Amino acid sequence: MAIDTEQEVGPGAARTPAPSKRGLPGIGLLKGLGITLKHLLSRSITQQYPDEKPNLPARTRGVIALKEANCTVCYMCSRECPDWCIYIDAHKETHEPAGGGRGRSVKVLDRFAIDYALCMYCGICVEVCPFDALFWSPEFEYAEYDILEMTHEKERLEEWTYLVKPPPELEVGAEPPEEEVVAKAPDATPAQAPRAQAPAGPEAGTQAAAQPAPQPAAATAGAPEETAPARPAGERHEVEPEQETFDRVLQDELGKGTDRRVAEGRAKAAAIRAARKKAEG
Amino acid sequence: MIAALLAASETGNFINDLFDSFWLVLALKVAMVLGLALTAPLAVGYMEHKVLAHMQHRLGPMYAGRFHGWAQLIADGVKFIQKEDVIPKAADPWVFTLAPAVALVPYIALFLVIPFDNTIFAENLDVGIFYTLAITAISVIGVLMAGWASANKFSLIGALRAAAQLIAYELPMILAAVAVVMQAGTLSMVGITEAQHSHWYVLTQPVAFGVFLIASLAELTRPPFDMPVADSEIIFGAYTEYTGLKFAFFLLSEYAGIVAFSAIAAVLFLGGYLGPPFIGGLLPGPIWMSAKVGALAFFIVWLRATYPRLREDQLQRFSWVVLIPLMLLNIMVTATLKVLV
Incomplete structure (x- = not known):
């Protein structure tokens, strides 16, 4: 596709196809042959799966894993599950506090199982879990010969959490995770920090050189440049490209x-x- | 047939020279032609699997036969044999069963006249090129039979498309061959090849070569001219109702067709078993012939990977409005030059 250099450029004009110069008749057909020939001669990208493990992205949604220590047996996942594939059994225990006083009731998880013959991988359970006990894990080799064995118990679900990879690097210019913004804000008190619901400090400014920060502590080199003053942390704001x-x-x-x-x-x-x-x- | 065989023995076929017994010679020739007609398409089919895959950054078959999936098509054949042979209730069982054979046999018979050297061929018919072009046209009757007997509208539409395509493209193809025949002054396949000692006819008839290739694609219903089997429109055309071995026969006839038309084009335009000038003597004729057939078959697969399917009316218009007038003009020019030069 030939493009005139005088053609209007800009974000809006970027995707409109330019009127192509007419070359020799049939030159496009030859170019097409050239492209397929080039691909024939380049290396193929096939990963031969059973012989070679696939190179999956870090956040691959292969299976849902359970970190048992985080589970408080609130049953939110099993109630939200659209096809009722999560089984939870628990019992109540009363723990006597060390310093004496009234006994405290705690729920103890006896069984947590997911029937992967029913699961449709919607991920709602992962979304609703208030204490991050459920994770997406990249594991995908858990097929069984019997459909009844597709119900995997909490021990197996726990193993899959070990396979979760650290998050990938953010793209250049991407907004940082809201937890990070809150943690770096100067007046972030421990009460505010963990769930990041509160607005961040108003002075989370940009690079120190750009503007003398009212509170120099905010303007650390790693501070996120997108966080505008007097805006809640993590909120996106659209700008027109220059x-x-x-x-x-x-x-x-x-x-x-x-x-x-x-x-x-x-x-x-x-x-x-x-x-x-x-x-x- | 017997007369033709006797005629062949006079022209010096190597098998005829080796053996005296008529029946032994006949059996040998039939075995060789059948062997070639049933194995060469497999080689082309495997080549298509691999070339198509690599053009799409894939690997293609890798497991069958351990080394790069070389036995994939043999495995496919075994699979086809095991499949249930379904004949639709409303179908005409005799015609339905006969159709794959009618489609396949002409291409096998065509291998009779393909020369691999000036002594290596089954038959050297005086009307060789006429025979090849006539017999390939029979194959479409098999497709038409399949479409009609299936009692399925998609099959019928596909079969009629195939027939219309054959009528439209048989003409420019024959006219392209006629120009070569005029230049060579003979219809014999060996004769046409021998006439190209000084130069290949692709140099003097480049337009006819291009048109012949395009018309072969259309006759073979290969992409970009595969409207008769356009899966997005009519499922698989005339072959929709076929399963198992019968379906395999149709597939085999398609790939045998690729080999056959590549061989005809190689003989007509690329000097058949003759090597290129200067280095032609380095390798024997059969190797040159196989190399040319392989190269043309590769080209046909290459086109499949590159171009999308045309529309039915575009196909018909292209033949009647462009190719046929062009080939008539080509014949006029060739005839004039033949007389003048």
Whole structure:
């Protein structure tokens, strides 16, 4: 696809196909043959699964795992489960406090099982679990020869938590996790910190050089640049990409010989980063 | 048949020279032609599996036969034999059963006249190229029979598409071959090959070569001209109701067709068993012929991986409006030059 250099550039114009110059008749057919030939000669990306373990992303949703220590037997997962595939049995015990006084009731988990013959992997149980006892695990090799054996007990579910990988690196320019924002806010008290429901400190500013921070402690080098003043932490705010930055980066990238599609993507990312920086002063 | 065999013995076929017994020679020839017609398509089919896969960044079959899945098509054949042979209740059982054979046998018979060297062939018919082009047209009758006998509207539409496609593309194909025949001055496959000692006809007839290839694709109902089996529209065309061994016969006839048309194109335009100038003597004729057939078969698979399917009306228009006038013009030019030069 040939594109005129005078063509209007910008985030809106990026995806409209340019009127292509007409080359020799049938040149497109030959180009198509060239592409398939190129692919024929390049390495294939197949992972030969039983011989070779697949290279899965860290957050693969293979199976639901249980971290038993976190479970308080609140039954929320089993009640929310759309097809009733979670089985929970528990009993109550009374623990006498060490210093004397009234005995405290605690629920003790006897059985936690998920019937994977019924589970449809909707992940609602993982979502509702208030104490992060349920996880997505990348394990996927738990097929059985008998459908009755598809009900896996808590010991097996616990093993799968060991396979959960650390989270992948965030993309450039991505907003940090809200827990991190709250933890880094200067006036984050222990009461506020764990669940991150409270608004973060208003002064979670950008780089120290950009602006003298009212409270210098907030402007650490690692502080998130997207957190605008007087905004609740973690809330997204949309900005319009900056046109000048877009044009400049696009020209740079095209000058370097980058593919146009890639160049437009990089230019747009740079434009949004610049616009965010400006919006925050 | 006997007369043709006797004629062949006079032209010096190597089997005829080796053995005196007529029946022994006949049995040997039948065995060799059958062996070639049943194994070469498997090789092409395996090549298609692998080439198509790698063009899509896949590996293709890797397990059957341990080494890169070389035995995949043998395994497929065993699977087809085991399958239940279903004949629909409303189908015409005789026609339904006969159709795969009618589709396959012409392509096997076509291998009779393909020369692999100036002495290695089963028959050297004086009307060789006429015979090949005539007999390939019979195959579509098998498809038509299959479509009609299946009592299924998708099958019928597919069969009629195949027939319409054959009528539209048989003409430019024959006209392309006619130009070569005029230049060579003979209809014999060996004769046409021998006439290309100084230069291959792809140099003098490049347009006819291109049109012949396009028309072969259409005759074979290969992509991008596979409307008769367009799965997104009519399931699998005339073969929709077929299972097991009968279905395998249709598949075999498709791949035998690829080999057959590649061989005809190699003989007509690429000098058949003759090697290229200067290095032609390095390798024997059968190897050159096989290499050319393999290259053309690869090209046919390559097109399948590259182009999407055309629409039915586009296909018909392309033949009647572009290819046939072009080939008539080509014949006129060839005839004029033949007289003048």
